[in-house]
Amino acid sequence: MNHLFSCYVRSRLLLAFAMFGTLCFGQDIGPNTLGVMAKAVYGSDVSITLRWSPANFRTWEWCRDSGYVLVRVTLKGPGGPLSTEDQAASLLSIHMPAKTQSEWEAAMLVDSIVGVAAGAYYGEDFTVATPGNEGIITAHNINSEKENRFGMSLFVADISTLAAKMQNMYYRDTTVIPGNQYAYIIRPGGKTGANQIKAGRVSITAADPYDPPTPFEFGGEAGDSVAMLRWNQQAGAEHYACYNVWRAVNNGPFECINAEPLLPTDRPDGQPEKQMLYYARLDNNTDTFRFRIAGHSPFGFDGPFSPVVSLRGIPAPLKTTASISTVTELPDGMEIKWEFPDSLETAIQGFNLLRAAAHGGPYIQLNAGLINRAVRTWTDGAPLPTNYYQVELLDANNNRVTSLPRLAQPSDSIPPDPPVAVSGSAVGGQGMLEIRWSPSPSADVMGYRVFVADQPNGNYGQATSRWLEDTVFRYQVNLSMLSERKYFKVKAIDFRENASGFSPVCAVVLPDIVPPAVPVLKKAEPQSAGVLVEFAPSRSADLHAHRILRKKKDEPAWTTLETLDSLGNQANVAWLDTTAEPMYSYDYMVQAVDDAGLESNSKVFRANWRGGERAGVQQFEARFVKSEAAIRLNWKYSNAHGVSGFAIYRGFQPDQLYESAFVAQQQVLKGGQYSGPDPFAAGAAPGSAATAVTGGHLAAGDFNLKQAGAPNVKHVTAFEHLETQFIPFRTYYYAIAVKFDDGTCSPLSAVRSVSGY
Numbered sequence: 001m002n003h004l005f006s007c008y009v010r011s012r013l014l015l016a017f018a019m020f021g022t023l024c025f026g027q028d029i030g031p032n033t034l035g036v037m038a039k040a041v042y043g044s045d046v047s048i049t050l051r052w053s054p055a056n057f058r059t060w061e062w063c064r065d066s067g068y069v070l071v072r073v074t075l076k077g078p079g080g081p082l083s084t085e086d087q088a089a090s091l092l093s094i095h096m097p098a099k100t101q102s103e104w105e106a107a108m109l110v111d112s113i114v115g116v117a118a119g120a121y122y123g124e125d126f127t128v129a130t131p132g133n134e135g136i137i138t139a140h141n142i143n144s145e146k147e148n149r150f151g152m153s154l155f156v157a158d159i160s161t162l163a164a165k166m167q168n169m170y171y172r173d174t175t176v177i178p179g180n181q182y183a184y185i186i187r188p189g190g191k192t193g194a195n196q197i198k199a200g201r202v203s204i205t206a207a208d209p210y211d212p213p214t215p216f217e218f219g220g221e222a223g224d225s226v227a228m229l230r231w232n233q234q235a236g237a238e239h240y241a242c243y244n245v246w247r248a249v250n251n252g253p254f255e256c257i258n259a260e261p262l263l264p265t266d267r268p269d270g271q272p273e274k275q276m277l278y279y280a281r282l283d284n285n286t287d288t289f290r291f292r293i294a295g296h297s298p299f300g301f302d303g304p305f306s307p308v309v310s311l312r313g314i315p316a317p318l319k320t321t322a323s324i325s326t327v328t329e330l331p332d333g334m335e336i337k338w339e340f341p342d343s344l345e346t347a348i349q350g351f352n353l354l355r356a357a358a359h360g361g362p363y364i365q366l367n368a369g370l371i372n373r374a375v376r377t378w379t380d381g382a383p384l385p386t387n388y389y390q391v392e393l394l395d396a397n398n399n400r401v402t403s404l405p406r407l408a409q410p411s412d413s414i415p416p417d418p419p420v421a422v423s424g425s426a427v428g429g430q431g432m433l434e435i436r437w438s439p440s441p442s443a444d445v446m447g448y449r450v451f452v453a454d455q456p457n458g459n460y461g462q463a464t465s466r467w468l469e470d471t472v473f474r475y476q477v478n479l480s481m482l483s484e485r486k487y488f489k490v491k492a493i494d495f496r497e498n499a500s501g502f503s504p505v506c507a508v509v510l511p512d513i514v515p516p517a518v519p520v521l522k523k524a525e526p527q528s529a530g531v532l533v534e535f536a537p538s539r540s541a542d543l544h545a546h547r548i549l550r551k552k553k554d555e556p557a558w559t560t561l562e563t564l565d566s567l568g569n570q571a572n573v574a575w576l577d578t579t580a581e582p583m584y585s586y587d588y589m590v591q592a593v594d595d596a597g598l599e600s601n602s603k604v605f606r607a608n609w610r611g612g613e614r615a616g617v618q619q620f621e622a623r624f625v626k627s628e629a630a631i632r633l634n635w636k637y638s639n640a641h642g643v644s645g646f647a648i649y650r651g652f653q654p655d656q657l658y659e660s661a662f663v664a665q666q667q668v669l670k671g672g673q674y675s676g677p678d679p680f681a682a683g684a685a686p687g688s689a690a691t692a693v694t695g696g697h698l699a700a701g702d703f704n705l706k707q708a709g710a711p712n713v714k715h716v717t718a719f720e721h722l723e724t725q726f727i728p729f730r731t732y733y734y735a736i737a738v739k740f741d742d743g744t745c746s747p748l749s750a751v752r753s754v755s756g757y
Contacts, residue, residue, distance in 0.1 A: 029055035038200030041210040066190030076181035158241035161300035212303035224316035233276035240295030285313030317399035327408040385444030416442030424508035440492035512596030516540035524605035530578040538592035553585040622752035631723040
């Protein structure tokens with residue numbers, strides 16, 4: 001038997017891929033488990049059809065020799081669920097042994113596909129061959145012979161019911177009672193011993209027969225003696241394993257025209273192909289051919305037919321064309337001659353002569369009626385300045401076949417008119433210029449050439465590498481060049497290479513990317529009436545204005561105080577800021593702006609307009625206190641509002657002092673007494689609604705030197721500071737300056753000298 005089937009496989013198999021059958025679904029079964037997977041459908045003929053497959057190669061090999069055991073149990077009858085005893089009584093067990101050699105041989109004579117399964121079961125050599133033009137499947141290389149055998153046997157069981165029966169993977173139960181519920185159990189046959197087994201289980205009720213769908217999206221197109229049919233096989237993949245095509249001529253009967261089942265294929269990336277194509281031969285192009293398809297289910301039946309598609313063949317055009325041999329300019333026009341085989345004149349009806357002003361058309365027919373098929377010449381009495389000619393033949397099937405275009409131009413030495421309007425502008429800020437012009441009014445213009453210069457009356461060089469068909473040209477310039485404009489002219493070129501004169505000049509302003517020269521800020525000095533800002537203006541030619549900017553110290557935003565549009569040729573400009581508030585520190589800057597809005601900023605100078613000096617400390621004393629081993633500094637200060645602290649300066653020379661310490665007023669406050677008038681006393685401040693405080697002092701938390709009605713309030717406070725780090729017997733000089741919250745400071749106090757020990 002092995003020799004018999006191996007011979008069949010070597011001569012018959014042309015495989016593209018070995019797929020596991022459509023029924024391989026459901027549970028996860030390991031490679032060493034004897035497992036079966038099953039599925040069932042209930043049909044309108046009051047039968048239940050079961051299909052199953054081994055879950056792995058080990059099960060397939062076992063059941064190939066030992067067969068299967070099918071058990072049926074009735075779970076529910078007309079009266080409802082059956083008792084355990086009734087279920088046991090309904091038990092039906094069927095042993096399905098492996099088929100004999102004579103049974104296989106008989107089945108192979110009925111269905112050749114059965115031989116594929118037989119070869120997979122018993123063949124000595126199961127080799128994947130190179131695919132041919134026909135066969136039941138498309139070939140695909142598989143490295144494992146076990147996979148080939150296992151996969152192919154499942155595959156042919158899906159497309160051939162007889163092949164499924166021969167492998168004991170099919171059973172049709174015709175003894176079911178409508179409305180009853182049944183459970184089917186399929187397990188490997190033989191003595192399985194200690195092997196782990198996972199039987200296939202299906203529970204199904206004999207109701208609501210399975211209704212397979214009509215094939216999806218069936219359609220087709222006709223060609224010359226051929227029809228291309230297509231349908232969506234992916235949409236019906238879970239219902240059908242293969243398809244058959246049926247054809248009828250005119251109103252005759254339908255016949256199946258495919259010798260083998262039509263199988264879905266995969267794309268090169270391994271994914272399923274959505275559409276399925278089938279090319280059907282048409283006997284002629286005159287009859288109407290009607291097509292329909294039906295899918296074949298793995299359960300052994302065909303689904304409903306698709307809608308019918310009617311097609312008629314479309315005769316192909318004549319494969320021979322006419323070709324233009326010569327075009328000659330004569331006094332009465334252009335004479336066109338063409339060639340065409342005399343032997344094929346009976347296959348055509350005649351000729352047409354077509355003409356266009358451009359190679360790409362549109363082409364118009366010059367002859368009023370069809371030119372006789374024996375004629376090979378025609379004269380165009382009114383040619384254009386540029387002509388593209390084609391000869392078109394009309395064959396017996398009304399197909400039109402045209403020759404290649406042939407260019408012809410009448411003699412011409414007259415140049416075209418130049419464009420009359422040219423304009424241009426910069427596109428973006430990267431140096432791209434766009435030039436546009438109106439078309440030349442001449443009819444024989446082939447294109448245009450663009451010329452460029454740095455001066456309106458300079459030497460113009462050609463900017464285009466070849467003539468342009470369009471009326472728009474883009475030109476890239478170097479923005480680092482010193483000139484601010486480029487000048488352009490355009491010439492029109494006709495088909496005889498005659499060039500027109502220049503168009504009017506077009507001047508294009510180049511985009512400006514270079515900011516103006518930086519202005520030089522020389523000073524920002526406080527004066528009696530404000531802060532004097534002095535600067536040297538920018539000297540850039542495209543300068544638009546200068547701006548004087550100011551901001552308070554530590555603030556992020558600048559404010560424009562003044563915009564100076566025209567400064568003439570002044571070498572130095574002075575401007576007085578009269579809006580500065582006393583005791584604030586300001587940063588000043590001058591900004592130059594050019595015509596393109598580009599900016600350059602000067603350096604930043606800081607100035608503090610005090611509006612009169614702020615008072616320094618009073619009654620400053622410095623003395624050595626031996627009992628404390630320290631130099632004690634004492635001073636007083638009035639109106640401490642806005643004071644951040646006191647800077648202590650010392651040194652060995654009275655004119656060379658440095659800041660040695662800084663103390664906040666909270667650190668040195670020894671006590672203070674409010675000595676001014678009571679702002680809350682009755683009548684003390686106009687409009688005050690407060691009442692007097694006993695003793696003339698403010699209650700805790702009410703002391704506010706900024707309150708309205710008390711502008712002259714003074715807060716006289718005594719301060720002191722101890723210096724413990726000094727060199728004995730060395731004379732030190734001390735002075736104190738007041739520092740304020742706005743960053744300003746008072747003048748230094750009088751310098752005091754002192755020495756320790």
